[in-house]
Amino acid sequence: MVKSPRILAIGGAHIDRRGQVSGDYVPAASNPGTMREDVGGGVFNALRSTVRRGVSASLLSVRGGDAAADTVSAAIDRAGISDLSAVFLDRTTPSYTALLDRDGELIVGFADMALYDLAFPKQIRRAKVRAAIDAADAVFCDANLPSAALERLVSLANGTPIFAIAISPAKIVRLHPVLDRLAMVFMNRREALALAGVDTGTTERGILDGLRRAGLKSGVVTAGGNPMLAFDQDGAFSILPPPPRRVTDVTGAGDALAGTTVAALLHGMALRAALREGIAAATLAIESASAVPDFSAATFAAALALVPNAQEVA
Numbered sequence: 678m679v680k681s682p683r684i685l686a687i688g689g690a691h692i693d694r695r696g697q698v699s700g701d702y703v704p705a706a707s708n709p710g711t712m713r714e715d716v717g718g719g720v721f722n723a724l725r726s727t728v729r730r731g732v733s734a735s736l737l738s739v740r741g742g743d744a745a746a747d748t749v750s751a752a753i754d755r756a757g758i759s760d761l762s763a764v765f766l767d768r769t770t771p772s773y774t775a776l777l778d779r780d781g782e783l784i785v786g787f788a789d790m791a792l793y794d795l796a797f798p799k800q801i802r803r804a805k806v807r808a809a810i811d812a813a814d815a816v817f818c819d820a821n822l823p824s825a826a827l828e829r830l831v832s833l834a835n836g837t838p839i840f841a842i843a844i845s846p847a848k849i850v851r852l853h854p855v856l857d858r859l860a861m862v863f864m865n866r867r868e869a870l871a872l873a874g875v876d877t878g879t880t881e882r883g884i885l886d887g888l889r890r891a892g893l894k895s896g897v898v899t900a901g902g903n904p905m906l907a908f909d910q911d912g913a914f915s916i917l918p919p920p921p922r923r924v925t926d927v928t929g930a931g932d933a934l935a936g937t938t939v940a941a942l943l944h945g946m947a948l949r950a951a952l953r954e955g956i957a958a959a960t961l962a963i964e965s966a967s968a969v970p971d972f973s974a975a976t977f978a979a980a981l982a983l984v985p986n987a988q989e990v991a
Contacts, residue, residue, distance in 0.1 A: 723817060726940070781963070
């Protein structure tokens with residue numbers, strides 16, 4: 678068990694816009710709805726949950742020289758995260774815009790994130806980053822990093838466990854060159870299919886076998902309200918998430934699951950127990966209208982009590 682664990686996150690921290698349709702979604706037409714804006718990003722969303730579960734955290738991201746950058750900086754500070762990010766005054770801060778149906782399910786996402794591809798490979802080489810990796814008990818990254826940056830990161834980590842978030846089916850394949858050196862990858866079913874190189878009709882066992890063949894030692898595969906799959910050196914299992922009391926917004930739920938699960942692992946829990954905590958956090962995120970859901974002790978305990986125990990996958 679690690680005392681006072683410290684984690685360094687490297688990846689997305691950007692403007693996150695979510696537009697939700699008020700009625701039935703009509704393609705290729707004007708749809709009435711609402712738009713809200715928060716600060717999001719794979720590792721930033723996850724890190725907010727990690728910090729709230731008792732882990733000290735630092736974040737390296739990149740942003741532009743615009744007003745959006747100030748918004749991102751302020752959000753990182755409010756979350757109690759040490760900010761190691763680089764600012765490019767002549768660039769635009771990355772953003773992600775999601776269109777949701779009235780039930781909160783994603784219709785389409787639009788990622789304006791060219792700065793990540795441009796800047797991360799060089800940022801990983803900074804002496805400040807190497808020192809931060811050396812001081813960390815674990816590293817969190819996401820597939821917003823291009824493969825060159827990921828390969829540099831794992832070489833610098835030198836055995837420090839690295840946890841990764843998939844981001845999208847298109848981006849998860851960036852993890853291929855480093856899969857055998859990652860402690861765990863968090864992904865949804867579509868991302869898992871892309872990483873494993875299997876088709877949509879593949880069974881649960883077939884997906885897990887494909888991920889192992891690809892070189893992954895441990896992973897978590899979410900599937901909305903269907904059972905989550907996970908595996909590590911102790912075997913494979915599934916957990917059925919409890920139905921939320923209401924669905925406000927599914928965006929960020931997977932990141933909350935990842936961040937909370939990693940925090941539990943760093944506090945010494947086995948994956949089966951840690952993932953139950955992650956599912957509780959994801960449920961609270963889905964139910965919350967805020968980008969920062971209620972993680973008070975009583976609320977979290979009540980959510981955790983509804984999460985069933987793991988079932989072994991034959």
